[in-house]
Amino acid sequence: MTARAEAARQESGSGTGSMLRMRRHPQSFLKLILLGFALVGLPLIIALINNALSIDRLADHSRKAVYQAAQIAHSSRALADEIATMERAVRQTHILGDTSLLEGYFRAHNKFESTAASLFELSLHAEQEQLLTQLQSSEASIFQKVSALKQSPEQLRNLIDSFVLLRDSARTFATVGYALIEREVDEMQDMAGYARFTVGWQLLALIPFAILLAFAFSVRIARPIRQIDEAIRNMGQGELSKVIRVGGPQDLVYFGERLDWMRRRLLKLEEQKTRFLQHVSHELKTPLTAMREGADLLAEGVVGELTEEQQRIARILHSNSVQLQRRIEDLLNYSALQAEKAALVKQKANLTKVLDAVLQDQNLIIMSKGLRMELSCPEIMIDCDEQKIKIILDNLLSNAVKFSPPGGCIRIWTSKTAELAQLDIVDAGAGVDEADREKIFEPFYQGRRVLDSHVRGTGLGLSIAREYALAHGGNIELVPRIAVGAHFRLTLPLRDPDEGHE
Structure with a gap:
């Protein structure tokens, strides 16, 4: 097997091996870019999801707090109104002595019980529940007394003062409710401030991290491209002795191996060109020397005296042979330089x-x-x-x-x-x-x-x-x-x- 055939076999084997490696490792430049975008974008996506969940929780809590505050405020006013209605019905019954007027009291009592029951269904604080229980207990005690004295209107006068304490308890319940509402508002503001603080720190932490990841992947992506560009530039400038190696994704590695194969082919062609120039230059130099010497002999009249026209032609032959000899010497010198023989x-x-x-x-x-x-x-x-x-x-x-x-x-x-x-x-x-x-x-x-x-x-x-x-x-x-x-x-x-x- 000749050296050229062996080199071709090695190059073919190298190309086949590269193809097999690329199939075993199907990494690609596109996958590297997609992976880079995924890793850069993933922290930001996680932060956005976390912030969205925090905002959703804050909004849900705010919605429930606002609804409960509105219910408590409305029910507190309703309790106060029913207490006022019950007190008015008892006063009228006492003054006028008409027991039928107590029907308004019993209706207000039923509404009071219903409103108190609806308040207990809300998520009240312990303090609110305690006040509401005391208020309900006081009203139930008054109800029992009114029920016992409904046939004796003149004795209802002793119960009128009980409504003053009941009104005070209702006002205390309403005041505590409003205070707790304000506390809920403060807590929501604190939650909103904490959410803003968390979002700010996440941005301060994730943006540099994302930039660092983007820079790292940019370097990893740019390095093989820079290596390929340098290899192409070196080949364009005739620097064929440096081996081409490209790192990174498998498809770019394979591309670098093909560039190196091209470099070796160009190096062989350059060697063949240099040998051709050497052979042609030597082959031309021998007959040209004879032509130059012949022109010198003719110009000197060795073979006989020449006419003026013949001497002019001999000088032209001599001048052009000198020019051709210099061109051939240029080719020889260039061949020596290419073959590194110019010591x-x-x-x-x-x-x-x-x-x-x-x-x-x-x-x-x-x-x-x-x-x-x-x-x-x-x-x-x-x-x-x-x-x-x-x-x-x-x-x-x-x-x-x-x-x-x-x-x-x-x-x-x-x-x-x-x-x-x-x-x-x-x-x-x-x-x-x-x-x-x-x-x-x-x-x-x-x-x-x-x-x-x-x-x-x-x-x-x-x-x-x-x-x-x-x-x-x-x-x-x-x-x-x-x-x-x-x-x-x-x-x-x-x-x-x-x-x-x-």
Whole structure:
């Protein structure tokens, strides 16, 4: 079985295992959200139910208290009225001597008994029951005496004073009833105040608790989404070496595993692309070298003297072969970077002499375009891989030459601080479009302003130059444009930070 088939089998097995785990654990992002809402809302629902029950109990108690208060007040007035009626009937019978007038007394007595019985059916306090019992007993005693003397009206005069005490007892019962009603009202107010206090404390306790639960579930929900977003962003930026792991609900875990499978597939495709570039670049470099050498021989007249037209054609062949060779070298350098083969071999080097060598290599194309070079480059010694620095400068200079119009001026100057060497190069072209500033160093990106020529760039020069600068501990940046042209700045450490030179 081949390595590719084995990897495919493992990926298929991993996918199948993920499916089985998801079936065994049917957790989902939706269930997590519903659980979060349930746990956040449950305390509030319980508090609402409890408060509703408390309010219902308070309302029921209030309703009963109001009904009883009304009944007691009405019955107390009825008792007082019946006592007054009985007293009046006895007085009239005594004064007029007409025993038939006692019929009103007996009717009032029956109503008094009925009203007292209805009061006993209410939920009276002990004090009220005691007063009502005494009142009923006193009235019954008077009734017995009236019944015994109903045939002797003149003797009823001795019973009239008994009604005064009976009226006082009725007033005392009514007064106590009103006092107890006021006490009931106070108790209801206390109950209402306690209910408000309870509701307030429940809100003060439950709202932070609900907020804390909501925050906890928000973090739990947001974490896997943030992990997925970071994984997608890393893959978009070409960072394929970091394993993707997503926590949380099972469906998001499975989604993270599929993203990691995609990452591994992209990593294999990237390796295949790198190997392809290496093979194609090597295959192209050999015949191109022969073409370049042949063009050199023709231009030098080794095979015979050439006419002016033939020399011009030979120079075109030579110039384009040099351009193609640089593009192929860019591909090789990029392949080496991708394969992590770009190890640095550092030694002391003169940055100005490296720049002079690069200018000499590109002298022919500089002269053919009639470009002027303004140099201000004092000698600066740095610890570096001279070959890689030469590639950096060659890419920066070729970029400036390519975008400068014929007869334009390219300015290059160097400077240094206590720790860094700095090289600035400004061409005379149209500059970098604002939309391209963030992407100009990306591999294979050529920007909006691509020149028409027989040999177009690969879009790798600036990317390779920056990677080599970063490998040295420096950087290349595009300086904001003030006038015309593009302004690139290379910074490099003077001493190798890995060796700690003084």
